[in-house]
Amino acid sequence: MTLLTRRSVLAGAAAAALAPRAGVAEDKPAKLTIVAHRVHQLCATEGPAGDVTAAWRARTGVALEWVTLDLNAIHDRLLREASLSRSQVGLGFMLNTRAVPEALKLFEPLDPFMASAPIEDFPDLQPRFVDTFRSGATQVGIPCRHAVNALHYNAAILEARGLEAPPPFIDGLLEAARKISHTRADGTRVAAFGFEADNYPTLVMMVRAFGGDFITEDYKIHADQPAMVKALTLLRDLYAEGHLPKTITAMSQNDLIGAMQAGQIAIEAFPFGRTVLFNDPKVSKYPGRFKTTFLFSNQDIQARGEQVSTAEFWAMVIPRNAAYKELAWDLVRELSSKANTIAEAINGNGPVRASAYRDPRLQEAVSYAAQEAEALKWSRVPMPAFAKSAQAKDIVVEEMQAAMLGMTTPEVAARNMARRIKPLLPA
Amino acid sequence: MLAPAHALLLAALALPALYVLWLSVTDSSYGSGGGFVGWANYAAIWDDRYFWRALRNTLIVIHIVIYAELVLATVMAVVFAGVRRRRLLISVILMPYAISEVVAVVIWKFLMDPDIGAVARPLALLGLPELHWASDPAAGLALVSVVSIWLHLPFSFLLIFAAVLGVPKELHEAASVDGAGAGARFRHVVLPAILPTVLVALVFRYIVAFRLFSEVWLLTGGGPARTTEVLAIYLYKQAFSYANFGQGAAAGWAMVVASLLFAAGYLKLLHRRSFARG
Numbered sequence: 001m002t003l004l005t006r007r008s009v010l011a012g013a014a015a016a017a018l019a020p021r022a023g024v025a026e027d028k029p030a031k032l033t034i035v036a037h038r039v040h041q042l043c044a045t046e047g048p049a050g051d052v053t054a055a056w057r058a059r060t061g062v063a064l065e066w067v068t069l070d071l072n073a074i075h076d077r078l079l080r081e082a083s084l085s086r087s088q089v090g091l092g093f094m095l096n097t098r099a100v101p102e103a104l105k106l107f108e109p110l111d112p113f114m115a116s117a118p119i120e121d122f123p124d125l126q127p128r129f130v131d132t133f134r135s136g137a138t139q140v141g142i143p144c145r146h147a148v149n150a151l152h153y154n155a156a157i158l159e160a161r162g163l164e165a166p167p168p169f170i171d172g173l174l175e176a177a178r179k180i181s182h183t184r185a186d187g188t189r190v191a192a193f194g195f196e197a198d199n200y201p202t203l204v205m206m207v208r209a210f211g212g213d214f215i216t217e218d219y220k221i222h223a224d225q226p227a228m229v230k231a232l233t234l235l236r237d238l239y240a241e242g243h244l245p246k247t248i249t250a251m252s253q254n255d256l257i258g259a260m261q262a263g264q265i266a267i268e269a270f271p272f273g274r275t276v277l278f279n280d281p282k283v284s285k286y287p288g289r290f291k292t293t294f295l296f297s298n299q300d301i302q303a304r305g306e307q308v309s310t311a312e313f314w315a316m317v318i319p320r321n322a323a324y325k326e327l328a329w330d331l332v333r334e335l336s337s338k339a340n341t342i343a344e345a346i347n348g349n350g351p352v353r354a355s356a357y358r359d360p361r362l363q364e365a366v367s368y369a370a371q372e373a374e375a376l377k378w379s380r381v382p383m384p385a386f387a388k389s390a391q392a393k394d395i396v397v398e399e400m401q402a403a404m405l406g407m408t409t410p411e412v413a414a415r416n417m418a419r420r421i422k423p424l425l426p427a
Numbered sequence: 428m429l430a431p432a433h434a435l436l437l438a439a440l441a442l443p444a445l446y447v448l449w450l451s452v453t454d455s456s457y458g459s460g461g462g463f464v465g466w467a468n469y470a471a472i473w474d475d476r477y478f479w480r481a482l483r484n485t486l487i488v489i490h491i492v493i494y495a496e497l498v499l500a501t502v503m504a505v506v507f508a509g510v511r512r513r514r515l516l517i518s519v520i521l522m523p524y525a526i527s528e529v530v531a532v533v534i535w536k537f538l539m540d541p542d543i544g545a546v547a548r549p550l551a552l553l554g555l556p557e558l559h560w561a562s563d564p565a566a567g568l569a570l571v572s573v574v575s576i577w578l579h580l581p582f583s584f585l586l587i588f589a590a591v592l593g594v595p596k597e598l599h600e601a602a603s604v605d606g607a608g609a610g611a612r613f614r615h616v617v618l619p620a621i622l623p624t625v626l627v628a629l630v631f632r633y634i635v636a637f638r639l640f641s642e643v644w645l646l647t648g649g650g651p652a653r654t655t656e657v658l659a660i661y662l663y664k665q666a667f668s669y670a671n672f673g674q675g676a677a678a679g680w681a682m683v684v685a686s687l688l689f690a691a692g693y694l695k696l697l698h699r700r701s702f703a704r705g
Contacts, residue, residue, distance in 0.1 A: 072667065072668060073667075076667045076670075079457035079458070079670070080457065082457070082458065083457050083458045083459075102456070102457070102458065102459075103457065103458075105458065106457065106458045187548065188542070188543060189542045189543075191542075198648055198650065245542055246540075246541045246542055246557075246559065246561065246562065247540055247541065247542070247560075247561035247562075248561070249561050249562060249647075249648075249650045249651040250536070250560075250561040250646060250647050250648060250650065264542065264543060388669075390668045390669050390670075391669055394653070394664070394668070397650075397652075398650075398652045398653050399652070401650055401651040401652040402651070402652040405562050405651050405652070407651070407652055407654075
């Protein structure tokens with residue numbers, strides 16, 4: 001007779017508890033959960049090039065569950081999920097500004113996957129995007145989207161005000177704004193310029209157009225230099241003279257897009273791909289009348305044959321605690337293939353492969369492809385990634401808004417930015 | 428031994444609160460359980476001028492909101508109690524409660540846009556001064572207060588309206604026989620009868636209003652230049668923008684303590700008027 005001992009009961013219970021878990025790890029799931037921005041889902045699943053994920057889903061039999069959130073919420077959810085002992089999230093999208101060592105350590109090193117099942121023509125991916133998502137010598141993220149900024153302008157409004165396009169140089173913006181801003185016959189005010197005043201990229205673009213910089217890649221801050229003072233002074237003058245919407249500090253990205261579509265703002269800085277939205281006949285009062293051009297520059301930069309260009313970019317990352325890493329990697333490979341990169345670009349994505357812009361299908365389908373390729377060549381991130389970048393962002397926005405609304409002088413705001421951000425930067 | 432109700436209360440309220448208390452004494456962040464840092468997070472928010480500004484803004488807004496809301500609710504309840512066929516009026520008053528808070532605030536934002544707002548522009552055409560709520564912090568907090576009152580008026584109204592309807596008719600009749608006018612009847616008959624209910628509404632609204640978030644977040648985002656930030660936004664930024672869970676948790680506990688301190692006087696009064704024996 002076999003005696004039932006306490007040890008055997010415990011061993012049996014442990015085996016029973018572990019058995020289903022081991023089974024799950026080997027099974028194929030019914031779905032793979034992706035934490036992303038809505039734009040990632042749209043570019044992958046909708047648009048003129050169709051659903052890029054359809055073939056993968058048919059091949060694997062696995063459905064995709066897209067959890068789409070706003071910028072802050074994506075990273076909060078993704079990093080919290082990755083901090084758990086086990087996560088249901090199989091794949092996430094991470095912005096370059098969040099790619100700091102403290103965050104990257106939560107995600108799976110991809111080199112072993114690359115060795116066993118490499119991504120097609122990996123060197124074709126922009127090396128500076130790839131390098132950003134390295135933690136030491138380990139690749140942690142695969143770049144999948146860039147957002148290079150352009151000036152979008154309403155050609156109908158500009159033509160009516162006697163202008164063909166926005167001025168190429170930042171020095172001409174105020175003068176042009178004086179011609180563009182007006183009140184329409186129906187009483188609607190048209191503001192010459194609009195930008196995300198709760199963020200920093202447009203300010204950094206202006207600073208660079210004035211020949212300066214904000215934080216360089218070596219983590220040196222230059223905010224107290226004359227270019228920042230000039231940029232803040234320009235914003236103050238634009239606001240004081242009524243060339244920005246009165247509620248500019250409270251306008252979300254969607255508010256700005258809506259105002260542009262309604263003809264309440266004439267010029268905005270946004271990623272190139274937004275032109276599709278501005279020209280959409282279903283929602284725009286000026287379909288087909290929105291054009292793109294390069295960001296404001298100056299004569300010296302133009303003489304060197306360069307452009308002021310800001311860009312941010314995204315990568316796909318797999319949480320270390322994800323259950324189905326090989327499946328997630330398979331999807332990363334699928335979305336990163338040459339053919340799918342072009343298909344997603346036709347759907348509105350910023351392609352991270354240099355070769356994509358040479359593809360005739362893309363050139364034919366995307367009117368701004370050549371311009372975007374040129375801007376991409378000169379693009380730099382508005383701010384390099386570091387652990388306290390969120391705090392730095394809030395400081396920039398606070399000081400910029402204070403200077404713009406006349407709560408403080410541009411000189412004091414610029415000095416405050418430099419003084420307050422310097423301690424936050426990596427040594 | 429714990430009764431099921433006690434266990435439920437412990438699981439739903441006490442344990443999360445204790446966990447947040449633990450978080451508040453650690454330097455917890457994403458991927459890091461956090462080491463014990465003692466009172467450092469509390470010291471950090473004590474030294475942070477943005478915390479004090481957020482506390483000041485919170486107190487200003489909630490005092491405006493609560494008292495304006497109670498006065499409006501009381502006036503409406505008394506007026507409606509004397510009106511026949513009041514169902515439609517009551518439905519209109521209750522409507523804001525049926526609308527999603529986010530949708531309501533976004534609609535208010537559009538209505539009050541000085542450039543295109545369907546309310547702001549006609550007001551300007553009438554010669555009234557523009558409300559620059561996005562650039563003037565005082566105007567921003569004023570609009571936040573208006574929206575908050577509009578959103579939460581139904582709660583206070585319902586409580587007080589029920590209390591007004593509960594005042595015995597005999598008391599009204601007796602007061603009338605004694606020669607009391609409408610004002611005297613309100614002061615000497617209705618108000619004493621509904622005061623415990625008004626206090627209940629006040630305490631509830633006090634505690635709920637301390638968590639004020641979406642009205643500010645969706646209207647001004649705490650701007651311009653962080654001048655309209657309230658405590659809940661300060662907490663959100665610490666915890667979810669800066670990934671500083673310890674300081675966010677400390678701000679959460681500071682909110683609890685502050686709301687209890689400010690509500691304590693009313694709670695004492697409520698207890699004395701409504702529940703104290705003898």
